[in-house]
Amino acid sequence: MTDRRDNKSGRDGLTDKSNSPISQQLQWGGRFGAGPDAVMQAINVSIGFDAKLWAEDIAGSRAHAAMLAAQGIISADDAAAINSGLSVIAGEIEAGSFSFADALEDIHTNIEVRLTERIGEAARRLHTARSRNDQVATDFRLYVRGAIDNLLLQVQDLMRAFATRAAEHAGTVMPGFTHLQTAQPVTFGHHLLAYVEMLNRDAGRLRDARARLNECPLGAAALAGTSFPIDRHATAAALGFDRPTANSLDSVSDRDFALEYLSAVSILAMHLSRFAEEIIIWCSSPYGLIKLSDAFTTGSSIMPQKRNPDAAELTRAKTGRITGALVGLLTVMKGLPMAYAKDMQEDKEPVFDATAAISLCLAATAGMVRDMDADTARMAELAGSGFSTATDLADWLVRVLKMPFRDAHHVTGQIVRLAEAKKLDLAGLTLAEMQSVEPRITAELFNVLTVEASVASRVSYGGTAPGNVARAAQKWLDQLA
16 A cells, blocks of 8 residues: 555645545535645644555445445446446555545545546445445444454464463473562473463453444444435445444444454553563573574674563563553543544554554564573573472471461471571471471471472462373364364
């Protein structure tokens, strides 16, 4: 698609189009005797961004024309001419030869003026029983619906990437953290599957948003409906909607679908940002749990040894602009009375920007998941640090010595303090040293103090035991196949 601002033919054609009787009649009718001030035109124009809706606008016009002909509102010949002309215009836009004019304000008028130039009188009948208000609402719903469908494919691809790596590392031990402090050993596969669960919820939110938006506003006209005998169910079906919207006022003024979409996308972006943060931590020198290849890192202009996880950092950063898009549109909509107001022209750019950003972040995250190389030895080393098997010690005291858990927690704390004073890990203490705190402890305790024994014991549903992880990873791979 060619942006008119970069299109020489668009500049050359601007004056003629903006001053033509066809242009003036289509935009304002006979109400205005003079054109807008240059500043008014600058603040009013939207073609610089809503040109992105050209395919949706043409699809809506085709469905509308076919319905008008089926209802006897326009002739079959006029509908055929409209359909043919719109096909030519679609080809021009795809080829980059279409001249978008700022003076024609928006994608709807740009296409209609061009259609009138090509087919004449028939094009002037196309706007019967519709308004730019219901037209843009329909176009925008079609765009968001398509964006959701594309994002769902990307989310599922990322889920597959996580599940594949989780299956590979079902038994790879790593430190599990709370408060970013070593807590208990987990498996790397288990950690990765946590993101599959998050992404599955994201996919559910996107599907829910799609189901709610899939109603067609076309035919609501400016705000009150129309006196023409239109068939709104026919246009809704032709455009793949489940039904027409039920209230003409709501039809043209609703942007809940865009807000719900941005909300779902913002939560998705937050999840990607959390993983990006972990990538950054894991790659850092103090941790060294994973490495990313040259494909997803950059160097330094001054420090030749550096390998910076910039793809992760930028994914983390783009969450801000995506969340900002949601807050921005909420703020636009919060004070608007019924029905349509020009404020709603500000709805598209944040949605377009957030869609491009989240799509890029999904692609980058999938790439990093597939690219990352786990340092399993380093993971195992850190998995045993920080007295990470202290909970296993407490559990042994409960299970074998029948202590109440609170008593076992207290005894374990004393043993940890003793090990810390001696600069040893728990397994480094002697049996006698253990018994100095709790005389009933036996040598059997040492069997539960390894990280391998710890993760193997976590067999509860949803736990980190390698068998659990392997089954869960395979379940997701089967489901996503």
